[in-house]
Amino acid sequence: MTRATPDGPSAPAWTPDHPIVRLRDVRKSFGTFEVLKGISLDVAKGEVVCIIGPSGSGKSTLIRCINALVPVSGGSITVEGIEVTDPKLDKLALRRKVGMVFQQYNLFPHKTALQNVMMAPLHVLGQDKREVEGRARALLAKVRLAGKEDAYPGELSGGQQQRVAIARSLAMRPDVMLFDEVTAALDPETVKEVLVTIRELAEEGMTCMLVTHEMNFARDVADHIYFTDRGVIVEHGAPATFFASARDERTRRFLSQVL
Amino acid sequence: MIEAIQEWFRHLYETTGFNFTVFYDPYDWDRYVAGLRTTLLLAVATILASLVIGAVGALLQSGPSRLLRGLVNGFVVVFRNTPPLVQIFFFYFGLGTLLPDLRTADGLRVPILTNVQWAIVSLSLFAGAFNVEIFRSGIEAVPKTTIEAAEALGYTRLKAYRHIVLPLALRVCLPALNNNLINLLKTTTLAYAIAVPETLYAVKQIWSESQNVLEMMLVLLATYAVLVGVLVWIMHRWERALRIPGYGR
Numbered sequence: 263m264t265r266a267t268p269d270g271p272s273a274p275a276w277t278p279d280h281p282i283v284r285l286r287d288v289r290k291s292f293g294t295f296e297v298l299k300g301i302s303l304d305v306a307k308g309e310v311v312c313i314i315g316p317s318g319s320g321k322s323t324l325i326r327c328i329n330a331l332v333p334v335s336g337g338s339i340t341v342e343g344i345e346v347t348d349p350k351l352d353k354l355a356l357r358r359k360v361g362m363v364f365q366q367y368n369l370f371p372h373k374t375a376l377q378n379v380m381m382a383p384l385h386v387l388g389q390d391k392r393e394v395e396g397r398a399r400a401l402l403a404k405v406r407l408a409g410k411e412d413a414y415p416g417e418l419s420g421g422q423q424q425r426v427a428i429a430r431s432l433a434m435r436p437d438v439m440l441f442d443e444v445t446a447a448l449d450p451e452t453v454k455e456v457l458v459t460i461r462e463l464a465e466e467g468m469t470c471m472l473v474t475h476e477m478n479f480a481r482d483v484a485d486h487i488y489f490t491d492r493g494v495i496v497e498h499g500a501p502a503t504f505f506a507s508a509r510d511e512r513t514r515r516f517l518s519q520v521l
Numbered sequence: 522m523i524e525a526i527q528e529w530f531r532h533l534y535e536t537t538g539f540n541f542t543v544f545y546d547p548y549d550w551d552r553y554v555a556g557l558r559t560t561l562l563l564a565v566a567t568i569l570a571s572l573v574i575g576a577v578g579a580l581l582q583s584g585p586s587r588l589l590r591g592l593v594n595g596f597v598v599v600f601r602n603t604p605p606l607v608q609i610f611f612f613y614f615g616l617g618t619l620l621p622d623l624r625t626a627d628g629l630r631v632p633i634l635t636n637v638q639w640a641i642v643s644l645s646l647f648a649g650a651f652n653v654e655i656f657r658s659g660i661e662a663v664p665k666t667t668i669e670a671a672e673a674l675g676y677t678r679l680k681a682y683r684h685i686v687l688p689l690a691l692r693v694c695l696p697a698l699n700n701n702l703i704n705l706l707k708t709t710t711l712a713y714a715i716a717v718p719e720t721l722y723a724v725k726q727i728w729s730e731s732q733n734v735l736e737m738m739l740v741l742l743a744t745y746a747v748l749v750g751v752l753v754w755i756m757h758r759w760e761r762a763l764r765i766p767g768y769g770r
Contacts, residue, residue: 329673357675368670371768372688382674385684416767427670434674 282307282342282469283328283438289336290323297323299493300337305438305486308467312480315490316516321473324490325440328471329360342437354386361431365443367423369415375402375426376411379433387434394433401429405459421452425459432463439463441472477520481505489513540733543740549727556723557744563640563709563719564748568702570645575652575698579660579690580682582653593653600650605643606711612643613715640712648705655697659690692763699756703749710745720744 281304290298297320305311313321326332328339330346330353339346344356369378379398383389402411405425415423424444431439441460445453457479464470464483474480480487481501488498489508497513498504505521508514527545534540542549578596581589600608617639622630634642663686671681691698710721721741728737 331669331673353672354675354677357673360673362670362673364666364670364673366666368664368666370667370671370685370689372685372692372763372765381684382676385680386675414766414768416765418767430674 281305282309283471284340285324285328285337286339287337288324288327288334288339290320290327290332291335297493298327298334301490301493301495302337303488303495303498305469305471307437307469309485310464310470310483311472311486311488312484313471313473313488313490314475314477314480314516315496319490320493321490322442325362325442325471325473328438328440329362330356331362358387358434359437360440361434361436361438362440363424363427363431363442363444365446367415367420367427367447369423369426369430371415374412374414375407375418378415378426379430382430383433398429398433401432402426404432404462405429406455419452420448421455424448424452424456428456428459428463438469438471441470441474443473443475445474445476475520477505477517489516491516539736540731541736541740542731542733543724543727543737546731549731552723552727553720553740556718556720559637559717559719559723560709560748562637563644563712563717564706564752566641567644567648567705567709570641571648571652571702571705572698574645574649575656576687578649578653579656580679580687582657583660584678596646597650597653600647601654605647605708606714608647609640609643609711609715613639636715636717637712640709640715640717644705644708644712647708648701651701652698655694655701656687656690658697659692659694660686662693663689688763692765695756695760695763699753699760702756703752706749706752707745 283303283305285301285303288298288301289296301320301324303311313324315321323332327334328341328346330351334347337347341356342359344359345351346356369375370381373381376395376398379401380391380394383394383397384391399408399411402408405428407422407425407429410418410422410426413422415426418426427444428439444460445456448456453476457476460470460472461479461483470483472480472484484501486498487501487504489496489504489510489512491512497508497510505517508517530541530544534545543553544550578593582593584590613636617632617634620633623633624630667689668681668686671685676685709719712719713721713725716722724737724741724744728734731737
């Protein structure tokens with residue numbers, strides 16, 4: 263078997279008609295409380311999508327549904343053709359494609375930065391240790407943490423930990439990255455170093471979905487912005503039009519508070 | 522050197538009446554050492570087995586299967602709420618006599634498990650029940666978000682347990698585990714009751730033949746004090762080795 267190009271016949275063709283992430287009427291209830299009330303959106307390959315909205319509007323729940331950390335109550339989610347809502351979902355297959363970075367970094371505190379990045383490829387994918395280590399060192403350098411390989415998470419600042427978390431996620435070579443308020447727990451001065459890393463990823467063509475409160479960042483890097491409130495998408499559009507001429511009253515009120 | 526020690530204790534006996542036969546009579550010394558060996562065998566085997574029982578039990582206890590959860594909880598209740606001596610008797614005299622015998626090549630009937638093996642089984646289950654609860658306390662201290670991060674990276678529950686949850690839980694519960702293992706080491710003396718020739722058994726034989734109860738009592742107490750001291754030293758070494766720079770302090 264020979265493959266002429268990396269995009270040979272086996273690689274799926276992503277076109278605007280075939281979004282890499284597709285949500286249709288996604289619903290989620292916790293008990294009697296409906297957090298998501300029918301969310302539909304598409305994310306194309308290489309697109310950077312920001313989800314903004316007031317606290318408790320279901321943003322985090324939405325993003326966690328996409329890699330099946332939270333089971334949905336209704337509707338459908340597909341990621342690269344994998345039906346996430348399928349009860350027989352192959353979670354490993356999904357999670358190889360979708361990386362996730364959390365608000366609290368959630369590094370493994372008993373492992374060094376390098377080990378944190380190496381663990382999943384070794385334990386989950388069973389890849390060759392030497393190859394994984396080379397890649398992990400390169401990833402740490404990429405997030406500007408060369409020299410911190412042997413530091414434990416407890417010895418790193420919040421911003422450094424978050425960049426290790428990004429490298430850890432990238433080590434699985436995902437096609438989509440989910441960022442769940444990844445700068446919300448950081449000091450103002452370290453927010454920037456994390457945002458720079460995410461921006462570089464976006465510029466390299468990584469498909470990114472971000473839940474964020476960093477409006478300026480969203481305006482700069484996003485291709486598309488979704489504003490959610492009380493479980494529905496109130497308004498969405500390209501950043502230029504979205505920030506300049508929001509039509510909905512709720513969007514305008516939210517933007518006037520955060521901008 | 523050895524002869525000098527023997528001579529000294531013989532002299533001690535002749536001058537003061539303190540009769541530490543074990544230190545000058547080779548026959549008593551051999552019995553004592555054999556007892557010590559059996560105690561060490563019991564201690565090492567039951568400590569290792571009870572750790573495995575604790576780790577597996579705690580995994581099943583937090584698992585999705587209701588049946589397995591119920592079984593583990595039942596096991597913990599039974600072995601934690603009954604006296605260890607009664608458990609040893611139950612296994613050796615109760616279960617042991619129900620099991621069929623084996624026949625050796627020369628036609629001798631021997632039980633499937635010897636009294637030493639029954640003691641190991643029984644004490645492991647007893648300490649294992651406590652270890653399940655101790656490990657559970659450690660597992661509950663592992664942040665749910667850490668486990669979530671592992672899940673998001675594709676870890677299965679079992680892999681996350683092995684590589685992330687258990688190593689972190691162990692660090693939290695080590696002091697409690699320490700206590701239980703010390704107790705277990707001392708509880709191995711209960712094997713005396715089914716004639717396992719461990720230290721207490723050997724020392725008792727010596728004192729009833731040599732009429733030196735007080736002296737052998739002192740030897741016995743010192744022996745266990747040293748054994749527990751060694752165990753504590755090992756556990757503290759382990760605790761230090763597991764310490765994570767910059768974590769939790």
